[in-house]
Amino acid sequence: MVNPNLDPRGYQPGGVPSRERRFRVTTWARANLFNSWLNAVLTLATLWLIWTVCWPLLKFLLIDAVWDGASRVDCLADRVGRDVGACWPFIGAKLPQLLYGFYPINEQWRVNLTAALGLGLLVPLLMPSLPYKTANAILFFGVYPVVGFVLLVGGMLGLEHVETRLWGGLLVTLVIAVTGIVGSLPLGILLALGRRSEMPAVRGVSIIFIEFWRGVPLITVLFFATYMLPLFLPAGWAINPLLRVMIGVMLFAAAYMAEVVRGGLQAIPRAQYEAAQALGLGYWRMMGLVILPQALKLVIPGIVNNFIGLFKDTTLVLIVAIFDLLGQLRAAFSDPNWAAPTTVATGFAFAGIIYFCFCFGMSRYALWMERRLNPADR
């Protein structure tokens, strides 16, 4: 109900909320929804629009949905004898593939453990009130990738080796997104420092790198990694397809990360640099102890927003034949056992809910952090 206050176009009759002693729906509605002839029409039109979107959606997802079944026939309208909405058994049958791809069933606990470890390290890192941030960050950015690699790939410590071509689904989506962000942060910081360096060659190389990756679509980067990169390596060197894509995503994300970090560096007042120099700190100690801790804290929302973009962009890997969540979903559509009229829409509903939950959750966090960092703004 803040909207009338924020409306910069000025006072609208009745738009300013009066300090009512008792809240009444009718009074409120008259003040906010039906305060003028035009507004009443718009309100009714919006109500109609919401109804035409939400009611079919609700009907499809819940009311008309089929909840159990073993194959496509259970989701056919003639079999069920009524309108058929979402075919949830399809998701149930495909769930292991949507989450893990073809990762061996007996080894899936390793994926779960990796996810749990990651969550256990990430959540405390994101909560500003918890202590030991440095140790936590070292664990997450330094130790966790190694542990995760050992757990997921295996082939050592008695763990069975699982080839990456068996990986798929949400596992691949998260692996690419997390390695992308973990790898691009240090690289992005270096590039941001390079872009603000006084050395012309360092600055030049950084600017060219950043502007190049920011100027091309991610899909060309993925094609570059898939088709062009192998040609640049010595004959006989074959890089794993997943690793190729991860390198491409990392370089791409690093360029965007550099720009976010640069924004933070620019926001640090000159006096901070001068004070650090007056204390006799060299370049790296000045940056590491004084400037970067402040700058990075300022840009946490930007980093999270970058991560949201990266998370959404991981879907593009399906174009170079890596089966992420969306790719695995598309593969599931071609299963003749589940070829029913509503399975495609059901699949999209399921994947949509997952993507939305991840991205929406992260964007709320970024927003919350932003408010926390500059409370005077609001």
Added chain:
Amino acid sequence: MTEPGKAAPAAPGRAMPLADPRFRSIFFQTVLIVTVLAAGYVAVINADANLRAQRIATGLGFLDHPAGFGINQTLIAYSEADSYGRVFVVGLLNTLLVSVIGIVLATIVGFVVGIARLSSNWLIARAAGAYVEVMRNLPLLFQILFWYLAVLGTLPSPRQSLSIADSIFISNRGIIVPSFAFGDGAEIVLAALMLGIGATAALGMLSRHRRRATGRPLTLWWAAVLLLVGLPLAVLAATDFPIGIERPVLRGFNFVGGVRMLPEFAALLIALVTYTGAFIAEIVRAGILSVHRSQTEAAYALGLTRGLALRLIVVPQALRLIVPPLTSQYLNLTKNSSLAVAIGYPDLFAVFAGTTLNQTGQAIEIIAITMAIYLLLSLTTSALMNWYNARMRLAER
């Protein structure tokens, strides 16, 4: 400004050359340049050896070779016998087509939703907010595939197509809309339209001139309506209607007449517009919110009406904040149109980096050309943006 490293002065008398900041700076830069050059050299050597081993041709000669595949949407004449060079142009035009239409529509969606989010009407503001959140938080490729597979893919065949007023037909073959049919004398009508536009622009300039000189603008809207609508219509009637509208008609299994929009094109366009529109809405909202309330109040205090305050005070200030991120959204839309390759809309990326690359195997040349095109677009846009920013900064003070 001093280089940060210089702040720690070299201890006098020490002979360590690395302790001298000037030497250190030159040393590091040399190391960096040598590393970059060496990496480039190794890459070239490897590429040369690999291409030779795999017997892949090099150079741009392939652009003249016949392509041998068909493209289902071409803005210029194209046949399978045409060269890869022509494929490139066809693809580029298709990319530009979807980008330009997408940019226009996304701007409209973005401004409407962005302003709706600031509406004093609680319901409208919330509905617009929900739209923005849903669209922004779903991956674009997800949305493209959704429209393509889950919506357009389930439409009926042309014979049972849904029709709107018997002139727009929607089926799984695409969306068919009426087209213009040009007869003899159509040029005269178009010339009249051009004349109307030119005359209106001239009147606008005259009005601005008049306002500068006297403080009073000319009232123009009726003249503009007459010139833009009345004149062409009058000429149209006088020349016995040489421009007509051709409605699509179902003949056999398909439609004749009208313009057909491929389902791939429609899916890509809808997804690009709704997705980018949500981002533009946020930019518009932030831009309008950035104009402090006191500006509007001051305008009212000067006696400006609501419309005038909006037009003369709020919008010009908001635009200064809106335009730079808006251009980068336009650029994003253009870059994102390359996702067409996932559903087979024949854009630059799909026909050139997709099909042509598969057929010729010349990955280096093709990906380099494709990247160069997108890079050119980006750099041009950011140059324009910098120019605009510089201009706006001058206007500020």
